[in-house]
Amino acid sequence: MTPDVLFDDIAADLASRGATAGAMFGKRALKARGKAFACLKGDSLAFRLGDGTPVHAEALTLPGAELFDPSGKHRPFKDWVAIPHTHADQWPHFAETALNDLVR
Template sequence: MTPDQLFDEIAVDLAPLGATAGAMFGKRALKAHGKAFACLKGDLLAFRLGDSSPAHAEALALPGAELFDPSGKHRPFKDWVALPDTHAEAWPAYAEKALAALEAGGSVGR
């Protein structure tokens, strides 16, 4: 399954929880209440988990994970963790965690 196909599946699965597909910085994104909580950039799916959350630390500890730098200019968003498609099996769970963090107001800022 390609990253785009998995993104589509996650969007469908999270739609009943209020998630919608949209765009952020010209990339495919998942949003709720007008705010993005996941963003697809090539073979990376980034999640807005909140930089002080256990989910953020857990995701960042995965091999190949990195802070999300959508511009590619070494200005990463501290609240966001990008996971490569080698961790695609974990993408749905992290998308749910990011949506929950957004709903709780726990991931504010970049």
Template structure:
């Protein structure tokens, strides 16, 4: 599956939880209550989990995970974790954690 296909599946799976597709940082996003909680930018999945939370720490421990820097200018968002497409099997679980963190 491509990164876009995985992202589409996540949007479909979370549709019943009040999320919708949107745009953020010029990229595809998953929105909850008008705020982005996930983003697909350059085949990289950014997810807002809350700095210091168990989900955030677990996500950062995954191979190739880094803090999400959507502009690519060395100013990452402390609440967000980014994972490459090679880690896409983790994206759905992290998206669900982002929904929980947002509530």
């Protein structure tokens, strides 16, 4: 399944909880309460997981995962982790976790 199709599936699954598809930095994003919690860039989906949290550390253990650098200018967002498509089976878990942080 392509990253775009997986993104659409996650958006549909989380819609009942207030998630909407939108844009962030010109990329497809998932938002809730006006704030982005996931952003698709290329073949990676980045999630706002909170620097220093166990789930942030968990995400960074996945091979190829890295701090999200939307500009590509070596200025990553410390709260965000970009997870490559090779771990797309993990995307729903991280999307749910990121959304939960926004709606608490």
